[in-house]
Amino acid sequence: MKPASRIPMNYISLDLETTGFSAQNDRITEIGAVKVRDGKIVDRFTQLVNPGRRVSARITELTGISNEMLEDQPVIEDILGDFIHWTENDRLVGHNTKFDLSFLIANAERVFRRLHTLFRASH
Template structure:
């Protein structure tokens, strides 16, 4: 599928301390939503700071996964060959999100893929733990999810969607406490 030059909206960026939200992470065949495809999607539904539901799905990208991506994610062509294509799970994904705010680490990347591959304007609010990390830990040279997981001793970041969602959830809950404790303006 070729994507038009039209860019679909990825939602509305906000900065809030909230207890009910969804956490999103995707794995892709590369970094460009115009050329690359989604190969895995993970979502956590959080209510009152607790994970209450999980969604995880490998996706057949209908193109080859490079050895680099396989090495990074552990996802290979054989794993996705009998999986659904993205369009067949689109409604499930959108239903899972509902109107919840969406949280992720470098969220714009994930939501650009979702909005443009689904060819819809998302109306959900979204937040980015990467931006919160820069506010709370300005002294750190890098704020990648892997760096933050290691620095804070959170669940291991594996470059798999659901595992990265869990790391991002733990990171957001930690950051909320630090923002309140340190009286940081977001």
């Protein structure tokens, strides 16, 4: 355990919910984050995400997120840029950060690959 003096005072605590456990095959269903400055929560980012596929009963049981809750929500392509901008390059921390970051990276790669393809097709 790190001494209290080594804990950063400015960071973002991140938690994602997903359709499963594979960043390559599953999708994000919720992004939840709080921005901390000088040890105090100063902002929140909470957004359900339509994964474009059904959520299994097991995942609903684990997360409390149902297909009905997601059907009218934005897709990841519509919110990922906003979330990345919101983070302001802060340090991300969380309970299982490696898992969450793997999903953020995989989704960013998919989103920006699609944008690149669309851009190339229009020129």
